[in-house]
Amino acid sequence: xxxxxxxxxxxxxxxxxxxxxxxxxxxxxxxxxxxxxxxxxxxxxxxxxxxxxxxxxxxxxxxxxxxxxxxxxxxxxxxxxxxxxxxxxxxxxxxxxxxxxxxxxxxxxxxxxxxxxxxxxxxxxxxxxxxxxxxxxxxxxxxxxxxxxxxxxxxxxxxxxxxxxxxxxxxxxxxxxxxxxxxxxxxxxxxxxxxxxxxxxxxxxxxxxxxxxxxxxxxxxxxxxxxxxxxxxxxxxxxxxxxxxxxxxxxxxxxxxxxxxxxxxxxxxxxxxxxxxxxxxxxxxxxxxxxxxxxxxxxxxxxxxxxxxxxxxxxxxxxxxxxxxxxxxxxxxxxxxxxxxxxxxxx
Numbered sequence: 001x002x003x004x005x006x007x008x009x010x011x012x013x014x015x016x017x018x019x020x021x022x023x024x025x026x027x028x029x030x031x032x033x034x035x036x037x038x039x040x041x042x043x044x045x046x047x048x049x050x051x052x053x054x055x056x057x058x059x060x061x062x063x064x065x066x067x068x069x070x071x072x073x074x075x076x077x078x079x080x081x082x083x084x085x086x087x088x089x090x091x092x093x094x095x096x097x098x099x100x101x102x103x104x105x106x107x108x109x110x111x112x113x114x115x116x117x118x119x120x121x122x123x124x125x126x127x128x129x130x131x132x133x134x135x136x137x138x139x140x141x142x143x144x145x146x147x148x149x150x151x152x153x154x155x156x157x158x159x160x161x162x163x164x165x166x167x168x169x170x171x172x173x174x175x176x177x178x179x180x181x182x183x184x185x186x187x188x189x190x191x192x193x194x195x196x197x198x199x200x201x202x203x204x205x206x207x208x209x210x211x212x213x214x215x216x217x218x219x220x221x222x223x224x225x226x227x228x229x230x231x232x233x234x235x236x237x238x239x240x241x242x243x244x245x246x247x248x249x250x251x252x253x254x255x256x257x258x259x260x261x262x263x264x265x266x267x268x269x270x271x272x273x274x275x276x277x278x279x280x281x282x283x284x285x286x287x288x289x290x291x292x293x294x295x296x297x298x299x300x301x302x303x304x305x306x307x308x309x310x311x312x313x314x315x316x317x318x319x320x321x322x323x324x325x326x327x328x329x330x331x332x333x334x335x336x337x338x339x340x341x342x343x344x345x346x347x
Contacts, residue, residue, distance in 0.1 A: 032313035035215070036278040038208070038242030041201040045275075046236055051228040051264060060259035063303075064296040074295070075118060075333045078326050079125060081294040082109050085323060086152055086283065086316045088131040090251065096139040099132055103143030106130050109323055110330060111344075117334040127323075128312035129182060133158075134171065137178040150181035152217075156207065159221075159250035161186035165203075172210040183207075184217045184283075186250060189224050192234045200234065204241035217245035217283055217316075220265075223255030228264050235268035245281035251318065256286025259300065266304040282309070285318025291329040294322060 069077050087106045089098060106127045115121045131152040132140050140151045153175040157163030163171075172183055185207050191200035208216050218238040222231050235246050246265055249256035262284050269280050282305075284297055297317060301309045309315045324344040331339050 033279045033308075036239060036242055036244055036280050038205070039240050039276060041198060041237065041240055043197060046197050046233050049229055049232045049236065051232050053228055053260075056228060056260045056263055060263050063259055063300055064292070067299070069295055069299075071333075075330060077295055077298055078291055078329055079110070079118070079120065079123075080310060081291070081298060081317065082125060082323065082326055083128060084298075084310070084312055084315055084317050085109070085127040086129040086131045086285075086318045087127045087323065088251070088285075088318050088320045090131065090133060090154060090158075094133065094136060096136065099130075099136045099139045100143045103130055103140055103149075105323070105345075106144065106149055107147050110327055114327070114330050114334055118330070128316055131184065131318060134175050134178065134180075137175060137180050141179045151179060152182040152184060153178075153180035154184045154186075154250075156185040158184070158186050158219075159252040161188055161221075165206075169206060169210045172207060176210075176212055176214045180214060182215045182217060183211045184219055184247060185211075186219045186221060187234070187238070189221055192220075192225050192230050197233070197237050200237050201241045204238050204243060208242040215244040216242070217247045217281075218243040219247045219250055219285075221250055221253055222248050222258075222261045222265075223253040228260060231261055231264050232268050235265050236272065239268070239272045239278075239280050243280065245283050245316070247283040247285055247318070249284075249286035251286035253286065257284035257288055257297075259296065262297065262300055263304065266300060270305060279308070279314060281314040281316065283316040283318055288317055288319045289321050289325065291322075291326045294326060 087102060089102050109127050110125055115125060126147065126149055129150045129152040130140050130144060131154065134153050134155065137151055137153055144151065155171045155175050156168035172185065175183055187200060188203060191203065204218055220231065220234050225231050225234060238246055246269070248261055248265065266282055269282055273279055288294065288297065294317060298310060301315050324341055327344040328339055328341065
């Protein structure tokens, strides 16, 4: 029997059980849910918000411990996680070459030999979006042409959101004109911290208007909002203003996506759905680096919002290094051995 050391090329050496992967609505050609058109600001609803922090933390602590997904089911969930990724590069040293390589990985995020061993080569396994700065929209569009993968642009003075208001509106309009299909905006945190809900509503409403047909994801920067109650209130106000998604973080804060925050935001989405009938998406981002992390976030969505939220139209994971670990776990499922990280590069 030959021996293989970590980092050497490996090939599938055992028959992997068939993966039970359920096609998503997008795979079946079904239309996505209608956009959230928003509603007039309801300050009474905002003021009635209460959050039991200790209960939230207890519930969040059970998400990764009460039940686990194993074997072929885990492989299927990890493939689903790949199709929910907003593959992201938001570094100061980004280049067109890096963005092009990232887009290449976005189109074929999992090695063909692994897909073949898993029996899913007939499925459209690619990421949900590629997230870049405005400067790289055109490079990303060219690299993704014909793939059906949208370009996502961060905007409105990302990550601080402190640029002049008119400049932030112009940035959204410029990104849409350049070809971004989705815009991730950052809110003014001071509006939340000072309880200026009308200002927050008007700001997001204006951003939505500037985005036009492009879907709008509102980044709350939850690590800077102080309390879970503020997170819930800000989530509701952004949805009232017409946000298509609410997103946890820029990835640049000291504290990014956490499960307690995710639980509060998904409960806000459910509350909004019950009152209005409008389905709003959710995007955790920042600090989600391992396949195990991804499985926990998928469990949260399945338990709190149900199977419809396990599709790109309503759930995204913003990440850069996560994909490499997912691919490593899939290789382990197929071969029984872990490969080195550098065998699964992103860019």
